[in-house]
Each structure stands twice: as C-alpha cells, then as structure tokens.
Amino acid sequence: MSKKMNKQLIRIIITFILMIISLFLKLDNIIVNNILYLIAYIIVGYNIVLKALRNILRGKVFDENFLMTIATIGAFFIGEFPEAVAVMLFYQIGELFQSYAVDKSRKSVANLMDIRPDYANVYRDEEIEKVDPNEVNIGEIILIKPGEKIPLDGIVIEGTSMLNTLALTGESVPRSINVNDEVLSGCINSEGILKVKVTKKFGESTVSKILDLVENASSRKSKSENFISKFARYYTPIVVIVAVILAIIPPIIIKDATFNDWIYRALSFLVVSCPCALVISIPLSFFGGIGASSKIGVLVKGSNYLEALANTEIVVCDKTGTLTEGIFKVQKIDAIGYSDEDLLRYTAYAENFSNHPIALSIKEAYGKDINEKLITETKEFKGMGIIAKVDFKDILVGNEKLMRENNIKFKKSEEIGTTIYVAINNVFAGSITISDKIKEDSYKAIKLFKNNNVKNIVMLTGDKESISKEVAKELSIDNYYSELLPQDKVKIVEKLMKEKSSNGKLIFIGDGINDAPVLALSDIGVAMGGLGSDAAIEAADIVIMTDEPSKIASAIKISKKTMTIVKENIIFAITVKILVLILSALGIATMWAAVFADVGVSILAIINALRILKIK
Numbered sequence: 001m002s003k004k005m006n007k008q009l010i011r012i013i014i015t016f017i018l019m020i021i022s023l024f025l026k027l028d029n030i031i032v033n034n035i036l037y038l039i040a041y042i043i044v045g046y047n048i049v050l051k052a053l054r055n056i057l058r059g060k061v062f063d064e065n066f067l068m069t070i071a072t073i074g075a076f077f078i079g080e081f082p083e084a085v086a087v088m089l090f091y092q093i094g095e096l097f098q099s100y101a102v103d104k105s106r107k108s109v110a111n112l113m114d115i116r117p118d119y120a121n122v123y124r125d126e127e128i129e130k131v132d133p134n135e136v137n138i139g140e141i142i143l144i145k146p147g148e149k150i151p152l153d154g155i156v157i158e159g160t161s162m163l164n165t166l167a168l169t170g171e172s173v174p175r176s177i178n179v180n181d182e183v184l185s186g187c188i189n190s191e192g193i194l195k196v197k198v199t200k201k202f203g204e205s206t207v208s209k210i211l212d213l214v215e216n217a218s219s220r221k222s223k224s225e226n227f228i229s230k231f232a233r234y235y236t237p238i239v240v241i242v243a244v245i246l247a248i249i250p251p252i253i254i255k256d257a258t259f260n261d262w263i264y265r266a267l268s269f270l271v272v273s274c275p276c277a278l279v280i281s282i283p284l285s286f287f288g289g290i291g292a293s294s295k296i297g298v299l300v301k302g303s304n305y306l307e308a309l310a311n312t313e314i315v316v317c318d319k320t321g322t323l324t325e326g327i328f329k330v331q332k333i334d335a336i337g338y339s340d341e342d343l344l345r346y347t348a349y350a351e352n353f354s355n356h357p358i359a360l361s362i363k364e365a366y367g368k369d370i371n372e373k374l375i376t377e378t379k380e381f382k383g384m385g386i387i388a389k390v391d392f393k394d395i396l397v398g399n400e401k402l403m404r405e406n407n408i409k410f411k412k413s414e415e416i417g418t419t420i421y422v423a424i425n426n427v428f429a430g431s432i433t434i435s436d437k438i439k440e441d442s443y444k445a446i447k448l449f450k451n452n453n454v455k456n457i458v459m460l461t462g463d464k465e466s467i468s469k470e471v472a473k474e475l476s477i478d479n480y481y482s483e484l485l486p487q488d489k490v491k492i493v494e495k496l497m498k499e500k501s502s503n504g505k506l507i508f509i510g511d512g513i514n515d516a517p518v519l520a521l522s523d524i525g526v527a528m529g530g531l532g533s534d535a536a537i538e539a540a541d542i543v544i545m546t547d548e549p550s551k552i553a554s555a556i557k558i559s560k561k562t563m564t565i566v567k568e569n570i571i572f573a574i575t576v577k578i579l580v581l582i583l584s585a586l587g588i589a590t591m592w593a594a595v596f597a598d599v600g601v602s603i604l605a606i607i608n609a610l611r612i613l614k615i616k
Helices: 003-024 030-057 064-077 081-113 206-219 223-253 259-273 276-295 303-309 319-323 340-350 357-366 400-405 440-451 465-475 486-497 513-521 534-539 550-585 591-614
Strands: 120-124 127-131 141-144 154-158 161-164 175-177 194-198 298-300 312-318 324-335 375-381 385-390 393-398 418-424 427-438 456-460 479-481 505-510 524-528 542-544
Touching: 003 030, 003 081, 030 064, 030 081, 064 081, 064 223, 064 259, 081 591, 223 259, 259 550, 259 591, 276 298, 276 303, 276 550, 276 591, 298 303, 298 550, 303 505, 303 524, 303 550, 312 319, 312 486, 319 324, 319 427, 319 456, 319 465, 324 340, 324 357, 340 357, 340 375, 340 385, 340 393, 340 418, 340 427, 357 418, 357 427, 393 400, 400 418, 427 440, 427 465, 440 456, 440 465, 440 550, 456 465, 456 486, 465 479, 486 505, 486 513, 505 513, 513 524, 542 550, 550 591
Parallel strands: 312 456, 312 505, 456 479, 505 524, 524 542
Antiparallel strands: 120 127, 120 141, 141 194, 154 194, 161 175, 298 542, 324 427, 375 385, 385 393, 393 418, 418 427
C-alpha cells in the first residue's frame, strides 16, 4: 500500500472507533455524543469537503464530492448525525478500495515500466564511465554486464550471452545473442559480458518508444469512457435539481408531510445518485485490458483501439515479415552434371559482389570464405541476373529470361519459391530454389482469428502469384492479392473498408516502411515491434513486441472480455441506482440503505473490472 492509502486507512479506522463509541456506548450527554460524531466526520471527510469547495471555486460544481458534502451537511442540519458520518465513512471505504484496485491494475503495466534503464557503461578515453542513457551518442561502445538492462539499441561487437526479453516481449524463453546480432534496449543480459555499438539515441530507442506508448495510452479514450464522462456531466445536475424539488415541493402540496422527512428523502436520493461506480470502474476496466495486453507483449496505444478490437470483422496481413519470417533461405538444389556443393559454390562466387537478399541467402547457404582472386569478371543484367567468370569458367546465374537471352536450354523448376537457374560455360548446370519460410505462429494466428469470428482474412504481398497462392493455401487464408506495389495495397484496403458493416473494424498487420500508409488508413493498424520499421511502429495503433501475429488474436479475446465487463458494470450500476433512487424518493430506503447501495455498487463494479487482469 502507498503512504496515501495507509493514511486513508488510519482515518477510516479512527472514525469507525469513534462511531462505535457513540452508537453502542450511548453516552448520556447528547452534546458530547454529537461532538464525537462531528470529530469523526472531520477526520474522515475533511478532504472531500475541501475538494468540493475547491471545485466550486473553479466552476466545477456538480461532482461526487459536491453530492457527498451536501448530503452529509444536510443530514447534520436535520439531526441525523450517525447517518452523516456513515455516508462519509463508507464513501471513503469505497475510495480506498478504488485506490487499491487502480494500484493493482497499474502494477500490471509497472513491470513494463521497469524496463527503463538507470545508466549506461560507456567506453570513453579507454575508461568506462557510468552515464545517463540520454548522454550516449550513436557509434559509442557500451559495456553490459550480466544482470544489467540493455540501455540502448545496438549491435554486438564482442561477447555472447542469453537475453531475458520477458519485460519487453512477454516471452519467457531467453534469446541467444552473438557477435553482429542486434540487441534492443529494455532486455536484461543474463549471462556473458557484451560490448555493444550504439545504433540509436535513447529518445529513438525501443525502450523509450515503448514507455511513451504505455504512458500515453490512457489519453485516448474509448467511446464507452466518453459516454460515461458525458453521462456524469448531465446526470449529476439533474439529480441535484430533482433532490431540491423532492425536498421542497411535497411538504407544500401533500397534507401532513413534513420538511424534515422529505429533506431526509432528498439527502438519501443525493447519496445514492453519486455516479462513482461508473466513473471509476469503466476506465479501470480499459486500463486493466491494456495491462493484460501488455503482459502478452501487445502494446495498445489507447482504450479506443482496445474497444475497437472487439468488433474485428476483417484482418488484412502483409506476407513477408508478418506471416513469413522475412528471411530468404536456400530450400532446394537441383544440380545437373555437377554435385550440389559445386553448383552452390559457383553460384555463391558469381553472386559475391551483390547485396540482393537472394545473393545474400546463397552466400549464407555456402557458408565458406570466398577467394575473390578466382573472380575475374562480373556483369549484372538488371531484371535478369549476373554473368561472371569464376576460375576461368563462364557462370550465368539468373532467371528464365537470362537463360533464354543466352540461348541456354534449361529445365524449368516446379518448386514453389524463387528459382535461380545456373549455367556453366553456356551449358545448363541446374537450379537453386530460394523461399521465405512461413512462421510457425502464423498457422496458430489464422486458426485463432477464425475462432474469434473474423469474417475475412486477407493477405497482401508484392511477391509472385505462385508463391502467394501457395502461402495462402498452406495457411487457409480466405483471400490474397499478389505482386502489389505500396499504392496497390492502399487501394485494396480502401475497397475492403467498404465491405465491412457499420460497426465492424478492419485490422491491418504489417512490418515494413511501405506498410505505414496502410497502417494509418485501416481502423486498427498493427505493427511488428521487434522486426518492424520505425515508420510502421509510429503509424500503428497497436505494436506486437514478439513479432507473433497470433498475439493479436489473443488481444481480440482480451478486448471482448473487457467490453463484456464494461457492459455488465454499466447495466448493473444504472439498474441498482434507478431502483434505490425510486425507493429513496418514496421514503422506503433509508440513508443507510443509500450508502450501502452506492458504496456496494462501486465495490462490486471495481471487483468485476479487476477480473480482466486474470484472463489467461
């Protein structure tokens, strides 16, 4: 418990003891008795009265502090001292419970806040300086010892280790890190000593962006929260006016009615009318939902996006880097007249000076040092391939067009993927098939989307028709569009936006810089936080830190659970309040009943809101 909550609890206990003394010891001196009640009231309620006075001076008259103050002071004037103290006591118990609930909910996000690094060990003038991460420049070398948080994004230049990424991604399995691997700030170095070359300033680092997302998430309110705010704004003045009418009119027009009786009814009416249950529990539900999402590595930038997730009808996914790993690998080698190893060696030598992803994948598959002295000529033909002289042999590496241009008879590959054809001394020597591997998580993601009643799952890609068709079939995706440029993706998403219902939402999940326009256009843009580009993360409404699309299906489940709890609280609170308001007006419900109705409804609504943190 915080210091503030401890003080609040002490005041409640002292007030409760004074009430016990006054109620059950029944002191003969009524003045002493009433003084005890007055002291108890001041101890437990002074801050509420002060808040009400401050708000009145600021022009904010009709709030829960005003209702509590008027109701309790009015009770004192009509001689109902025990009720006056009880109203304030139980209201403060409700406030304490609320503080505890909010504190518990905040702790679900507090673990994420713990990723903020306190310092960085920087090499300067051949010595290590401990400095604020904000003071470290790009290109400087930092030292990360076992157990320390990585303060800034960078590339490992020395050392190997295992990284604990739990706070950053929600994943409990440690990640192996070697030289030339990228490390993200916020992870914890579990084992070895690492030397890292800084690639981003602290303000641009992963940890800084995540903290900014979480800290600003509550500023974007959902429709439900906006409704409750507007509801309270109009509802409170109305009940105050009704209470005044209830206190004045009936005693004038009803025979034998007394002002004392109807003022008591009006004060009970004011107590139960306090909209605390709604004002507290609805934002708390959304905060809990955002906290539950952050636990699984999904950062939601606002409760409005969390609310929108519950109405997902269409999910649109980019292919490369989202559904697939985004890393090209050699899948098959078909050599003719040469061994597979020789064919791969000649191809790797021919592709040596190219930085194309396909060339890099071939060199990675070869995995040996290349003796550049053996490469005497290299000529690249745009859109076709490369012709090189390797060890006095003419090597042609490229697509079907390159083979035809050089009148080489070749055997067309039926493999799914990108096929590279190779000719040695103008004789076809075989082919190498390279493809992007489907993420294991993608199968789970599509299945979960369908379980969550998503009506249409669409894949967009700039890749070839044959590859796209195979991936869509393999994953059981409803529709796909291939060979697209960035502007084509925008047109397709605009078309799909027209196909959803008025309340339905379209989610786009992407990772690349060319996805930023579509992320901004869709109802909910989702970016891959680990592999995704800065532009994509900036444009997105939700960020997946684990690069697993199935996490969005889990976030949809959390969203639906959150919305169920929000609706339960709204219906429950309004129903009970209307019922007790009527009973108070009729004189059936006493002020004690009004207190229990108000505080009880608030506590039950808060307990219900906290259920969201327990979702699996």
